[in-house]
Amino acid sequence: MAFVITQPCLGCLDASCVEVCPVDCIHGLLPVDEIRQIQLDGDEARLANMQLFIDPQICIDCGACEPECPVEAIFEEFDVPEEWEEYIELNAKFFES
Structure with a gap:
């Protein structure tokens, strides 16, 4: 069983989880450094x-x-709450190529 990131992350992208992951399995559309720069620039709308x-x-x-x-x-x-079960598949599909 893997862990799953669900709806509350949408637009937040805190990335604290990325820093502690020992196998580097947490990713997004943008590199963490770019996400942090967007947040520092106050342009969170780009991450919505x-x-x-x-x-x-x-x-x-x-x-x-x-x-x-x-x-x-x-x-x-x-343990994913029922209302966010679609995120199980979304996490897996993000890494399909």
Whole structure:
């Protein structure tokens, strides 16, 4: 079972989870440095429809990311709230190529 990033991350992109991930399985549409610069520039509107995702093929289920999320968007796959279950597939699809 992998961890999953859900709806509360949308537009937040705090990225604290990225820093603690031992296997570098958390990514988004933009590199973390670029996300941070956008936030520093006060241009959060550019991030409104973006979020981070966890690659279920790389995640080792260590759970280090979960307590780091300030908006409580990260759940173990079997604990994702029903209203956000579509994020299980969204996380996986983000990494398909």
